[in-house]
Amino acid sequence: MRRLTSYAALGIAGLTAAALTTTPASASARCGAPSGTMWSSDAASGASLDCASDEPAEPDPPASKRQTGGSASKPACVWVPKPDYQPSPGQKADGDGGHWYTKFCSFGEYRTLADFEGEMGTWDAMNTRQSNMLQRAGMETRFFTTPPPAPRRTPEQVIAEVVGNLPYPEAVVAVNPVPAKQVVGVPTWVWLTDANGKFDPKLYNPEPKQIVLEGYALKWQIVPQLTVSPGAAGEEQTCDGAGVPWSATAEDDPNACTVVYQRAGKYVLAANVAWTVRWWLADVPQPDITGPTKTATKALTVLEIQALAR
Numbered sequence: 001m002r003r004l005t006s007y008a009a010l011g012i013a014g015l016t017a018a019a020l021t022t023t024p025a026s027a028s029a030r031c032g033a034p035s036g037t038m039w040s041s042d043a044a045s046g047a048s049l050d051c052a053s054d055e056p057a058e059p060d061p062p063a064s065k066r067q068t069g070g071s072a073s074k075p076a077c078v079w080v081p082k083p084d085y086q087p088s089p090g091q092k093a094d095g096d097g098g099h100w101y102t103k104f105c106s107f108g109e110y111r112t113l114a115d116f117e118g119e120m121g122t123w124d125a126m127n128t129r130q131s132n133m134l135q136r137a138g139m140e141t142r143f144f145t146t147p148p149p150a151p152r153r154t155p156e157q158v159i160a161e162v163v164g165n166l167p168y169p170e171a172v173v174a175v176n177p178v179p180a181k182q183v184v185g186v187p188t189w190v191w192l193t194d195a196n197g198k199f200d201p202k203l204y205n206p207e208p209k210q211i212v213l214e215g216y217a218l219k220w221q222i223v224p225q226l227t228v229s230p231g232a233a234g235e236e237q238t239c240d241g242a243g244v245p246w247s248a249t250a251e252d253d254p255n256a257c258t259v260v261y262q263r264a265g266k267y268v269l270a271a272n273v274a275w276t277v278r279w280w281l282a283d284v285p286q287p288d289i290t291g292p293t294k295t296a297t298k299a300l301t302v303l304e305i306q307a308l309a310r
Helices: 113-120 128-136 155-164
Strands: 077-081 099-105 140-144 173-176 188-192 209-213 216-229 237-240 257-259 265-281 289-303
Touching: 155 209, 155 216, 155 265, 155 289, 173 265, 173 289, 188 216, 188 265, 216 257, 237 257
Parallel strands: none
Antiparallel strands: 077 099, 099 140, 173 188, 188 257, 209 216, 216 237, 216 265, 265 289
């Protein structure tokens, strides 16, 4: 069964299959980092459409093409450069005093142009639902003498850029008893240190940071979770924070992270530090963002102490 693979087959005036090609026309037009690839050749079709929906400076489209009903706010829209658009007779060619752009608006599960193209590739014939979907996608191609304005980034985009530039500490692990003298049945304490082997609470339990960026009041905090894998000797142990350094006075600390070896032998203990970014918008908690995972290992020798009976 033949699928609809072009705009001509869909009967959309002024649009061709080439109108969805994601080749840039102007490097100066972009949605803005971190998803600034909205306008780039390799990533535009897969870029997230989380930009606010600002109308361009050019004249508004006819009322018949405007979206009506539905959500109280318009979906996020972007203008994608279309230098390979085939103009109709009487229309300007791309580069003749300006450039052609195609607008796409995200909606529902279709957050990117590529998502919607995939859906269109499954259509056999046009029906009312699909016609409404095309309208919601805001498909139109327009000639701009200057690049359309980049929409304002959303808070999610701004915090994503912040998160991508945060310095996450490397994982360095310390144990007690010393690595060469672990003992069967005796808890092995595990905690994280800085590069010099010093336990620094501020390094692995940093205070929240606040800043105002692009008009958004943002606050964020990076939070570690320590998972210790003792090797072939036992199950993983998940601990909050960075563990607690062993000391005679810390024996009963509930935040201590320990594992127990039941057999003598040589093992490689692995400590995985999974970072999570908590963030707030105007002091309202937002969904956590998953950060990187850092790993450190420590070779251990576990001894068995024999009791003497008299």
